[in-house]
Amino acid sequence: MTAQDRLEAHLKEIIQWHFSPETGCQFWLDWAKKNFDPRQEIKSMEDMKKFPHFQDEWLRDLQPEVWVPAAYKGKPFNIFETGGTTGMPKQRIGWEDYKTDYSEFSTKISDEHFPPGGAWLxxxxxxxxxxxxxxxxLANVRGSSCYFIDLDPRFVKKLISNKQFDVARQYMDHVVDQAAIILKHRKVSGLFTTPKLLEALAEKVDVYEAGIRGVFCGGTTMAPQYVRFIVEEVLEGRIGFYPTYGNTLMGLAASVPLQKEDNYSITYYAPQPRAVLRVVKPDDTKVTVDYDTWGRVELTTLTKEFFMPRFLERDEALRRKPRAPYEWDGVAEVRPFGAMENKIVEGVY
Structure with a gap:
């Protein structure tokens, strides 16, 4: 069975689940009454274009209970918010999806860089x-425990929008100082952070000498020249580097290991069949762009806990061909949508 066959079979199962009164949630059952019955209309990923784009206002404005599948009624849910927005955030509810995503990701990082049982930060x-x-x-799956340093990205964005760059820098220093103290007094081998914070931490601490052997990095913009800087200068080629493209609505898209011919251009692959990424023409989103061409990122999430068709991310990327071990398209050099035309506030990402 090919990856495409598995995806189509999974799609049919998820459509049946979310649009059947015995298992589906109030939002999608009401939507189907006003529009069409996807159980009849949606037989393939191509048919998914019959759905309009999912609106993020639905996740901001509606009470979370409308998203609870009937099969999950009575089970308390986690409420997760998206990262750096101001105002009312988008909220996604869930139960086990995050565990599924990160348990799978554990198979994609090496024991050499993230030793089982070694503490994380x-x-x-x-x-x-x-x-x-x-x-x-993820740390627990690998037999490890994790230390945490908190960061409020909304506060940083507000400071930068208000041009309070000195306060933003103070806050960043405050976060980095806490991490440096943990690394000084505790044995830590695995680190999760954003590229900007990693760079700031490395200015204060010799990360390798502090015991770090692997860095799992999340953040939107990692242009090739910046990736080269991180790998060669910050990590000195001695520490494993695992960039990911992830968010609350998708889960986790892992990157393929960099090869020489990549020239430090990172490509990410969605966790199919639970999530599907397309790179589409911004002015005609039913059309997928050609390979190695820029377009806007469109996300479809397909789990029993959450169904989200054709959500237009605030990101743009290059569409890339499948590459082992992945049999589906990837997205590369992800950056904020319109980054070349507009000045984007990214804060510590």
Missing amino acids: MMGPTGPRRLRLAIEH
């Missing part, structure tokens, strides 16, 4: 974000 957004529980679960 997370320096990044905790609070209401899925990442906090997800990183701890």
Whole structure:
């Protein structure tokens, strides 16, 4: 069975689940009454184009209970918020999805760089974000425990928007100082952080001498020249580097190991069949762009806990061909949508 066959079979199962009264949630059952019955109309990924784009306002404005599948009624849920927005955040509810995503990711990082049983440190957004529980679960799966340094990306974005760069720098230093203290007094071998914070930490601490052997990095913009800087200068070619593209709505897209011919251009592959990424023409989103061409990222999430068709991310990327071990398209050099035309506030990402 090919990856495409597995995806189509999974899609049919998920459509049946979310649009059947015995298992589906209030939102999608009501939507089907007003629009069409996807159980009849949706037989393939191509048919998914019949859905309109999922609106992020639905996750901001509606009470979380409308997303609870009937099969999960009565089971308390986690409420996860998206990272760096201001105002009312998008919220995704869940039960086990984050564990599934991060247990799978554990198979993609090496024991050499993340020794089983060796402690982790997370320096990044905790609070209401899925990442906090997800990183701890990943460490636990590998027989490890995790230390945490909190970070509030919304506060940083607000400071930068207000041009309070000195305060933003103070806050970043405050976060990095806490991490440096942990590394000084505790044995830690695995680190999760963002590229900007990793760079700032390396200015204060010799990361390798502190015991770090692997860095799992999340963050939007990692242009090839910046990746080269991280790998060669910051990590000195001695520490394993695992960049990922992930968010609360998708889960975790892992990167393929860099090869010489990549020239430090990172490609990520979605966790199919639970999530599917397309790179589409911004002005005609039913059309997928050609390989090695820029387009806007469109995400479809397909789990029993959460169904989200055709959500337009605030990101753009290059569409890349499948590469082992992945049999589906990848996205490369992800950056904020419109980054070349507009000045984007990214804060510590």
